[in-house]
Structure formats: structure tokens, C-alpha cells
Amino acid sequence: MHKIGIVGGGQLGRMMLQQAANYPIETYVLENDANAPAAHLCHHFHLGKITDYETVLAFGRKVDVITIEIENVSVEALFQLEKEGVTVIPKPSVLQTIKDKGLQKQFYESNQIASPEFLLLNNKEEVTANESFFPAAQKLRTGGYDGKGVHLLWNSEDLVEAFDAPSVLEKLVDIEKEIAVIVAKNESGDTAVYPPTEMVFDPDLNLVDYLLAPANISTELTETAKQLALKVCNAFNSPGIFAVEMFLNKQGELLVNETAPRVHNSGHQSIEGNYVSQFDMLLRVLQNLPLGSTETIKPALMLNILGEKNHSGNAVYEGLENILQLEGVSIHLYGKAQTKPGRKMGHVTVIGDNYRELLSKAAIVKTTLKVVAK
Amino acid sequence: MHKIGIVGGGQLGRMMLQQAANYPIETYVLENDANAPAAHLCHHFHLGKITDYETVLAFGRKVDVITIEIENVSVEALFQLEKEGVTVIPKPSVLQTIKDKGLQKQFYESNQIASPEFLLLNNKEEVTANESFFPAAQKLRTGGYDGKGVHLLWNSEDLVEAFDAPSVLEKLVDIEKEIAVIVAKNESGDTAVYPPTEMVFDPDLNLVDYLLAPANISTELTETAKQLALKVCNAFNSPGIFAVEMFLNKQGELLVNETAPRVHNSGHQSIEGNYVSQFDMLLRVLQNLPLGSTETIKPALMLNILGEKNHSGNAVYEGLENILQLEGVSIHLYGKAQTKPGRKMGHVTVIGDNYRELLSKAAIVKTTLKVVAK
Numbered sequence: 059m060h061k062i063g064i065v066g067g068g069q070l071g072r073m074m075l076q077q078a079a080n081y082p083i084e085t086y087v088l089e090n091d092a093n094a095p096a097a098h099l100c101h102h103f104h105l106g107k108i109t110d111y112e113t114v115l116a117f118g119r120k121v122d123v124i125t126i127e128i129e130n131v132s133v134e135a136l137f138q139l140e141k142e143g144v145t146v147i148p149k150p151s152v153l154q155t156i157k158d159k160g161l162q163k164q165f166y167e168s169n170q171i172a173s174p175e176f177l178l179l180n181n182k183e184e185v186t187a188n189e190s191f192f193p194a195a196q197k198l199r200t201g202g203y204d205g206k207g208v209h210l211l212w213n214s215e216d217l218v219e220a221f222d223a224p225s226v227l228e229k230l231v232d233i234e235k236e237i238a239v240i241v242a243k244n245e246s247g248d249t250a251v252y253p254p255t256e257m258v259f260d261p262d263l264n265l266v267d268y269l270l271a272p273a274n275i276s277t278e279l280t281e282t283a284k285q286l287a288l289k290v291c292n293a294f295n296s297p298g299i300f301a302v303e304m305f306l307n308k309q310g311e312l313l314v315n316e317t318a319p320r321v322h323n324s325g326h327q328s329i330e331g332n333y334v335s336q337f338d339m340l341l342r343v344l345q346n347l348p349l350g351s352t353e354t355i356k357p358a359l360m361l362n363i364l365g366e367k368n369h370s371g372n373a374v375y376e377g378l379e380n381i382l383q384l385e386g387v388s389i390h391l392y393g394k395a396q397t398k399p400g401r402k403m404g405h406v407t408v409i410g411d412n413y414r415e416l417l418s419k420a421a422i423v424k425t426t427l428k429v430v431a432k
Numbered sequence: 433m434h435k436i437g438i439v440g441g442g443q444l445g446r447m448m449l450q451q452a453a454n455y456p457i458e459t460y461v462l463e464n465d466a467n468a469p470a471a472h473l474c475h476h477f478h479l480g481k482i483t484d485y486e487t488v489l490a491f492g493r494k495v496d497v498i499t500i501e502i503e504n505v506s507v508e509a510l511f512q513l514e515k516e517g518v519t520v521i522p523k524p525s526v527l528q529t530i531k532d533k534g535l536q537k538q539f540y541e542s543n544q545i546a547s548p549e550f551l552l553l554n555n556k557e558e559v560t561a562n563e564s565f566f567p568a569a570q571k572l573r574t575g576g577y578d579g580k581g582v583h584l585l586w587n588s589e590d591l592v593e594a595f596d597a598p599s600v601l602e603k604l605v606d607i608e609k610e611i612a613v614i615v616a617k618n619e620s621g622d623t624a625v626y627p628p629t630e631m632v633f634d635p636d637l638n639l640v641d642y643l644l645a646p647a648n649i650s651t652e653l654t655e656t657a658k659q660l661a662l663k664v665c666n667a668f669n670s671p672g673i674f675a676v677e678m679f680l681n682k683q684g685e686l687l688v689n690e691t692a693p694r695v696h697n698s699g700h701q702s703i704e705g706n707y708v709s710q711f712d713m714l715l716r717v718l719q720n721l722p723l724g725s726t727e728t729i730k731p732a733l734m735l736n737i738l739g740e741k742n743h744s745g746n747a748v749y750e751g752l753e754n755i756l757q758l759e760g761v762s763i764h765l766y767g768k769a770q771t772k773p774g775r776k777m778g779h780v781t782v783i784g785d786n787y788r789e790l791l792s793k794a795a796i797v798k799t800t801l802k803v804v805a806k
Contacts, residue, residue, distance in 0.1 A: 059769075072453060075453075075473075076450045076451075076453050077450075079446060079449075079450050079473060079767065080762070080763055080764045080765055081763075081765060082747070082749055082765050082767070085472075098459075098473075098474065098475045099449075099453060099472075099473055100472065101472045333759050333760055342756065347752065347753060347756050348753055348754075348756045348757045350756050350757060350758075350759070350761075351759035351760070353759060355729065355730070355783075356729070373456070375456055378721065379721060379722055382716065382721050382722045382724050383722045383724060384724075385707050385724070385725035385727060386707055386725070387724075388454070389454055389455075390454045391454055391455060391456050393453065393456070395433075404454075409729075
């Protein structure tokens with residue numbers, strides 16, 4: 059059997075492994091926590107630090123194909139494994155580019171991929187010197203994750219918060235919508251592009267942080283977004299799955315925000331909503347199998363389940379009984395024993411025949427399901 | 433976290449565990465083979481014989497709720513666990529009745545559940561004495577499984593094959609169709625009934641052993657079948673999931689053939705075809721959660737993937753590349769390293785908008801995908 063290794067054992071690995079059991083493969087996971095979400099769902103769990111060169115190297119030597127579920131891993135070890143003949147997906151060079159937001163921006167620029175204007179700065183002094191570039195987002199070049207490592211700088215008063223470290227200063231875009239497009243490419247060079255998904259922020263329903271798929275945009279814009287994502291994927295010139303996040307500005311232009319070279323939060327709804335889920339897709343890529351259909355079965359909405367404010371400790375899921383009664387509502391809890399404010403504890407997907415149905419069910423989920431500590 | 437134990441580690445356990453990762457539960461599996469299909473997908477794997485009293489007892493004492501994925505387990509141990517306060521689903525009394533096909537037939541009779549006419553016989557001599565009851569199926573009262581332990585007796589010439597052991601002699605039914613209905617009941621007494629599925633034998637397409645859901649029968653018959661299955665479930669008076677197999681005879685009557693008190697081959701297509709799959713449903717039952725919707729998302733066809741004739745040894749899946757290109761086709765391989773003729777190695781589900789589409793794709797799968805030994 060094909061031996062497939064995943065560096066990282068979080069929820070992305072967990073959902074991959076749920077799907078992996080459908081294929082004739084043997085699975086390996088490397089993670090520094092024996093109770094990680096993915097730890098109990100693989101054939102071989104290896105306890106170790108994913109950022110440690112020797113650890114990742116030794117792990118990778120046990121498998122035929124290795125992939126990642128988080129960018130913050132020892133890329134040097136992946137380069138060495140590639141040299142030794144292990145198939146590394148995505149290529150380590152892609153990870154190296156993406157991990158450094160500065161290199162990532164330069165990559166878009168040199169490949170003529172539209173992206174917000176930017177400056178590369180070395181320290182706080184240089185930020186201060188470029189106040190005329192504001193309003194801007196200052197992003198640490200490395201180490202940022204899930205909203206961390208980013209400051210919005212509107213005017214000189216915000217300078218007190220600026221990072222004194224190598225960073226990207228990115229001009230703020232006047233955003234109409236945020237969308238994401240997932241693209242897959244296998245070693246044979248076949249590509250598959252998912253319908254765009256839309257990140258919706260709806261203050262009226264008090265629903266933030268939910269995602270709609272397919273995005274509620276014109277056919278023309280859909281096609282443009284898919285082509286842009288495919289261009290990004292082809293520029294990276296690597297097998298893998300790529301989640302390309304984009305801004306649609308008020309002028310109707312699409313600008314690439316950033317790319318994740320892996321399964322992504324913006325594709326979770328594909329488990330229920332699409333013929334081939336993003337997790338299934340990655341498994342096909344890892345085996346160099348045909349990619350299948352990215353078509354939508356039914357429109358879907360995805361809501362992250364986050365730990366409640368002011369609650370830290372043993373996670374308890376309140377309201378599960380209520381939402382499980384709703385047709386088309388599926389829950390995915392990530393098996394994290396401990397909750398803390400804002401921690402991603404799971405997600406809920408709603409599928410239905412129209413957006414109105416999705417929204418009304420999502421509103422129930424949002425007000426009913428709570429992760430508290432007890 | 434709720435601790436849930438599964439006695440048996442085959443493909444049914446495997447598919448349960450793929451779904452179990454969505455819930456806040458800790459999973460335990462007991463099986464006598466460390467490479468069993470379900471062994472690597474649980475939190476705690478216990479190596480041991482599922483028919484052994486002490487083994488099952490010790491295993492069951494570690495969990496809050498225990499269930500089975502095969503009937504041939506130590507029911508005595510489950511009775512003892514029930515006494516000790518472990519929640520056993522289905523109740524051991526149900527297993528005791530169902531494991532003995534004689535008791536199962538008497539159960540249908542005493543609950544006024546229509547079922548083929550039968551005699552209970554002790555030995556071959558009694559079979560010979562009841563030749564006037566032919567054509568009939570002789571079924572061993574205990575130990576039969578997956579078509580084993582059954583002989584068709586058409587006339588006196590077949591007597592040479594008759595079992596010389598306690599058996600049920602069942603009058604052959606003039607079958608129009610074979611259908612199955614899955615019913616679930618939780619501890620609160622909520623019930624949920626799936627649309628009937630139909631086992632189709634199509635000599636023209638050379639497609640045997642495939643299943644269509646929902647069954648291609650009238651609305652009236654659908655309702656009658658669902659009511660009959662619900663009657664069976666209520667008669668058993670136990671939480672659990674029950675697959676009720678029925679014959680539709682040429683007179684248009686439904687007769688219960690037999691019931692499996694567990695997830696079942698006739699419900700596999702529910703993973704893709706229904707809002708709540710049978711595996712999700714059992715997990716809801718085990719947690720006494722609301723059962724949700726059994727409605728169909730799209731019509732589905734399920735095909736078992738059986739080991740090729742004349743092939744025994746290390747399993748290799750030929751033609752996988754071809755069928756993965758088909759939209760709506762999902763594969764589920766069971767992770768069995770060794771194939772042998774007729775062994776259930778996996779299944780394929782096809783979903784689509786109409787039966788014609790399902791049948792044409794199934795024909796491709798049937799002629800393309802082969803499990804051979806290499």
C-alpha cells in the first residue's frame with residue numbers, strides 16, 4: 059500500500075484521514091501532541107516537533123509521499139526529502155515562498171498576478187517613514203497565523219502598534235467581497251478548479267465568519283476568479299491543492315490576497331456540498347489519481363464553531379441537540395478537549411436549495427450552538 | 433467525553449468511525465486482528481475474540497455505551513454488562529432473538545409480522561419427512577452468515593445437500609422484488625425511517641448485487657414498507673438501528689425476510705445519498721441525540737466491490753483511475769490487505785438525478801473496477 063505522511067495533526071489532518079479510509083493507503087501523522095485531532099485516525103502516529111529538521115526528516119523517510127496541513131514546518135527537511143526521492147506535495151519551494159509573505163508578494167508581482175500594492179520593510183523606522191502609504195495592513199513576513207501577526211495602520215496614531223520586524227506593508231483595498239477559489243493539480247498535470255466561495259460578514263444577522271458556496275457573484279466574475287486561481291496554481295508549478303484568497307474591490311477587480319498550499323477553511327463545505335471534497339481531492343493528488351468533479355451538489359454554507367468568549371477549559375457543546383434536528387445541517391467537531399475564546403473547535407455545514415434556506419438555518423445554528431468550558 | 437465501544441472491527445465499524453470523528457466521543461474497538469478494517473481509526477483498539485465472554489465483558493467495562501457491528505458476539509457478556517449499568521445498543525435480548533433464525537421467525541409470528549411460512553426442524557430426518565413443504569430454503573438456526581448456512585431445496589434430489597442440524601425450513605416466496613428498510617430508534621423513543629432501498633438483479637446488464645435507493649416502487653408500497661419496518665423495530669423494543677429485509681411477492685404482499693440489528697450493506701448508499709447516513713444515525717442513537725432527517729439528497733445506487741474469481745492474495749485495485757473520473761461516483765475501500773473470490777473488499781456509490789444515469793455509470797464501474805491478487 060502507498061504510504062502517505064502528513065506533517066501536522068490538527069483538524070485538517072483529521073478530515074483528510076476520515077476520507078483517507080476510502081483509499082488503499084497507509085497513513086502516517088507527525089505531531090507534537092498525542093491527543094491532537096488527527097492522532098487517533100492514522101495507521102502510524104509519530105510524536106515529534108513538525109518544525110524540527112531531524113524529526114521531519116526521519117518521519118519523511120518512512121513514507122512514499124509527504125504533505126503538510128500547516129505551513130509552519132521544517133521546509134529544510136522537506137527539501138532534503140525531495141532530494142532523497144520522497145514525493146513532497148506541495149513542493150518545498152512553494153512552501154518557502156508562501157511562508158514568507160514578502161516572498162509571496164514578490165512571487166505574485168513577478169508572475170503578473172494582481173495583488174494589493176505593497177512595500178517590504180525591515181523595521182518600525184521604515185514603517186514610520188512610509189506613513190504616506192497608509193491606510194495599510196502591516197503583516198509580519200513570517201510566523202503570522204490565523205489573524206495573528208497583522209496590524210491595520212490607518213494613520214500616524216496607529217504607529218505605536220506597528221511591528222518592529224521584517225514586514226509587508228500592504229495598501230488597504232476598498233473591499234466589495236472576499237472570495238476564495240480552491241485549485242488542485244496532480245503530478246500528471248491535470249487541474250481541477252472549485253466554484254468560488256464567498257466569505258460573508260453580515261452585521262444584521264449578527265453572523266460573522268461564515269462562508270457561502272458557490273459565491274453569490276456573476277457568471278463572468280466566477281469565470282475570472284477561477285482563471286486567476288488557476289494562474290496562481292500554474293505559477294507555483296507544483297502538484298497540490300491551493301486555496302487562493304482574493305479581494306473583489308469596489309471597481310470590480312480581483313486581487314489575490316494570499317494563497318494556502320493545502321486544504322483550507324474556505325473549502326470545508328465541499329465535504330457535503332461538492333461531488334469531490336477538498337480532502338478527497340488532496341488524497342487523489344497524493345496518489346496521482348484523476349481529480350474528478352468539483353461541481354456543486356447543493357449550495358452550502360459553512361460556519362466555524364469557535365470557543366465562547368470568557369470560557370477556557372474542558373469543552374462542552376451546548377445546543378447540539380437542537381441543531382441536529384435541522385435537515386441539511388452537518389456538524390464536524392475537531393476533538394479538541396480544551397476550549398478557549400475564539401479557538402476553532404469545529405464547523406457546521408448547511409446544505410439546501412437556496413441561499414435564504416441556508417441563511418435561516420445558519421442563524422439558528424449561530425444562536426444555538428455554543429462551546430463553553432465546564 | 434462519552435466512551436463508545438464497538439464489538440467487531442470490520443468495514444461497518446470502519447465506516448462508523450469515519451463518521452464518529454465528527455462527534456465529541458472517545459471510541460473503542462474490540463477485534464481479534466490488529467489489521468482489521470476499523471483497527472486504526474479508533475482511540476483505543478483492543479485485541480481479543482468477540483465471541484469470548486471474559487474478553488467482551490472486560491472490554492465493555494471500559495465504556496459507557498457498547499454496540500456491535502456483527503451478530504456473532506458473546507451475547508452473554510452483553511447481558512452481564514447491561515446488568516452492570518453499561519448501555520448496550522441494541523439490547524442483548526434483541527441479539528439473542530436475531531442470532532437464532534428459529535427464534536427470529538417465532539418473534540415475527542408472535543408479533544403478527546408477515547413473514548414466509550416456516551417449520552422448525554431438528555435434523556435431516558425431519559427435513560426428509562417434510563418434503564411436501566418444498567420448494568423451501570433450509571437455513572441453519574445459528575452460525576449462518578453472508579449466504580452461508582442456507583440451502584435451496586426444490587425437490588427430493590436436493591435432500592442430499594440438506595443440513596443435519598437445527599434449522600428453519602422456509603417456504604420459497606415467488607419474489608417480485610427484494611427491498612430493505614432501515615429504521616432507527618434512540619433511547620428517548622424517537623424513531624426515524626429511511627426510504628426503502630431495492631436489491632436489483634439485472635441479468636441484461638450483467639449487473640448482479642446492486643442496490644437502488646429509493647426503491648423504484650409506488651408511493652403506497654413505500655409507505656407500507658416503512659410502516660412494516662417500523663412495526664418490526666417497535667416490536668424489538670430497543671434502541672438501535674434495524675435493517676429490515678423484505679420480499680415483495682407476486683401478489684403485492686410484503687413479507688419480512690430477516691432483520692439485522694445494526695448498520696447494514698443495504699444502507700451504505702446513505703453516506704452520499706441521504707442527509708443523515710446510517711452510520712451518522714447509529715452514532716446519534718448511541719449518544720441519544722435527535723435522529724435528524726432520513727430524506728434523500730439524490731437517488732443513489734450502491735455496488736459491492738467483490739474479490740475477483742480465481743484471485744487470492746495481496747489485493748490490487750484495477751481500474752480505479754477510470755471510475756474516479758465519473759461525476760457522482762464515490763469509492764469506499766475497506767482496507768483489507770488480502771483478497772479472495774467474492775470477498776467484500778469495498779463498495780461504490782453512484783448518485784445522480786435519475787435511475788438511467790445511475791445505471792449507466794454503474795455498468796461502467798462493474799466492468800472496469802476489479803480486485804485482483806498480485
